[in-house]
Structure formats: C-alpha cells, structure tokens
Amino acid sequence: MHAPFDQPEVRRVSLGEYPLWDEALAFLNQDLAVTRPEQGPLQLLAQPSYEAGEPEYVYVALANGEWHGSHLYPKAAEDPAHALAIVADAAQDTVAERLWQAWPLCVEHNLGMHTRDVQGLLSWWCAGRQSGGGSGHIRAAVGALDTF
Numbered sequence: 001m002h003a004p005f006d007q008p009e010v011r012r013v014s015l016g017e018y019p020l021w022d023e024a025l026a027f028l029n030q031d032l033a034v035t036r037p038e039q040g041p042l043q044l045l046a047q048p049s050y051e052a053g054e055p056e057y058v059y060v061a062l063a064n065g066e067w068h069g070s071h072l073y074p075k076a077a078e079d080p081a082h083a084l085a086i087v088a089d090a091a092q093d094t095v096a097e098r099l100w101q102a103w104p105l106c107v108e109h110n111l112g113m114h115t116r117d118v119q120g121l122l123s124w125w126c127a128g129r130q131s132g133g134g135s136g137h138i139r140a141a142v143g144a145l146d147t148f
Contacts, residue, residue, distance in 0.1 A: 018044065023083065024084040025042055027084060032104075034146040039063060039095075042094070062095070068098055092114075096112075115142060122141065
C-alpha cells in the first residue's frame with residue numbers, strides 16, 4: 001500500500017512483456033537512431049496502478065528514464081499497426097516535452113512530422129509545401145527514416 005502522495009516505484013519493462021509495444025518501439029528506435037543518435041534508445045517503463053486490481057501504467061521513456069504524457073493502455077493495442085500508432089504518439093510526446101523539440105523533423109522543411117496511415121502503412125507526414133505547389137508529403141514509413 002502506498003501513502004497518499006507517494007509515487008509507486010517505476011521499473012523497466014522486460015522484452016516480451018508487451019510484445020506489440022516491443023515491436024512498435026523497435027521501429028521508432030530505428031528512426032531515433034538515425035535522427036537523434038546521441039539520445040540512445042527509447043524504452044518502456046512501468047509503474048504500478050494506484051487502484052488495486054488495475055493494470056500497471058506503461059510509458060514510453062527516453063534512455064535516461066524520463067517520460068511525459070499519458071500511459072499506454074494494455075488493451076488498446078489490437079494489432080501491430082494500431083500498437084505502432086499508439087507508441088509513436090507516446091514517443092513523440094516524450095521526446096518533444098523532455099527535449100523541447102519536435103521529433104522527427106523533415107530534413108527538407110525543418111518541420112516536425114506526424115504519423116499518417118497511408119494505405120495501411122504508418123508513415124511520417126510533413127505539412128511543408130512542395131516545389132510543385134502542393135502542401136504536405138510523406139517522408140518515409142515509420143521505422144524507415146534511414147532510407148532517405
């Protein structure tokens with residue numbers, strides 16, 4: 001039992017505890033390694049729930065253990081694509097709030113990118129204007145930023 005304002009102890013999640021999130025985090029860490037190699041890989045951290053019988057809270061954290069944002073809901077990830085979208089949002093929240101910068105950045109426009117589903121493939125989308133006059137473009141699939 002925890003005292004009223006005590007934070008329950010946080011632990012690093014072991015590989016295999018949340019397989020869909022592990023897989024998603026591996027894709028995001030590929031992009032982080034290309035764009036912010038000095039940061040080290042993102043990780044999953046867990047904190048026990050304050051409510052008895054409720055699942056633990058799992059967060060996407062920087063390599064140093066800092067995180068920001070809402071926890072991942074264990075029952076929310078229905079399939080690998082959905083898990084990737086959820087973990088990508090959490091990773092972006094953590095990186096942006098803890099490092100005070102958008103991530104990942106479009107190298108062409110220096111703008112923060114967001115995820116978009118493109119024909120069933122989660123991709124990084126930039127709102128920057130194209131030379132042909134159109135605005136917005138897909139930079140790469142999530143996990144494939146190193147291909148550009």
